[in-house]
Amino acid sequence: YLTADHRLMVEEPDAIIEGLQLLMKVLAVDKGYVGIEDNKPEAVTAMMRAASGTGIEVLSLHVKYPQGAEKQLIKAILNREVPSGGLPMDVGAVVQNVGTAFAVYEAVRYGRPLVERITTITGRGVNNPKNVKVRIGTPTADLIEAAGGFTEGIGKLIMGGPMMGMGQYSTEVPVVKGTSGILVMKREEVRQRESHPCIRCGRCLSVCPMMLEPASMGIFAERDMFEETEELFVMDCIECGCCSFSCPSDRPLVHLFRYAKAAIIKARQAEKDK
Structure with a gap:
């Protein structure tokens, strides 16, 4: 559903790599990695080209949710396990989103503050799903309008993806720094859950x-x-x-x-x- 980071890697790979280099300089480290799931070959190709000659390694990772979570990335790329209650720094790692690397590049290169981001507006509940560059603080209603408005029979509005997103009750909720996407689902896609006791199935x-x-x-x-x-x-x-x-x-x-x-x-x- 969410393709904002994918499009950013395809369209701004050089800026992302330069942003990562800036982060590496601040952290005084000499090794950087970019992990991308292997179902995004266009992004892998673009990032490999941009990283050529920089010492930054672009890795194509097996698609397995939640591969993008920081602890899972550290295990997949470095084969290190973050201890219980610990942080990535405890195993000598720092994990950042490509959007953060791009924002660092924009701030250092052009002096631009983080006032906008790429956000996906998607789902069968909108007429024209797309990625948009939007100012932080923009109401969700404006994104939906940019995507051609609602279709018939809206069932649920989610800020984020279908697995980790948070359901919203109003289109007045604003875009924030971490808003990777807005998912609008139709009524037939949303199952009303009636919870039952655990059956210990495992x-x-x-x-x-x-x-x-x-x-x-x-x-x-x-x-x-x-x-x-x-x-x-x-x-x-x-x-x-x-x-x-x-x-x-x-x-x-x-x-x-x-x-x-x-x-x-x-x-x-x-x-x-x-």
């Missing part, structure tokens, strides 16, 4: 890229047993949505994990404030 365990225990974490979270949820490393969850998608009982697992995380963070802050 599907969520088999698909979790962080090798967590989503079933148990979900049960503890819905019972407000946050200490037990934390002991199962819920804070390491990347909220990719694989568990919720695969659950035959339609349990809102990611929603429960976000709820538990917020409670844990609040408790930690209260402990610090004592």
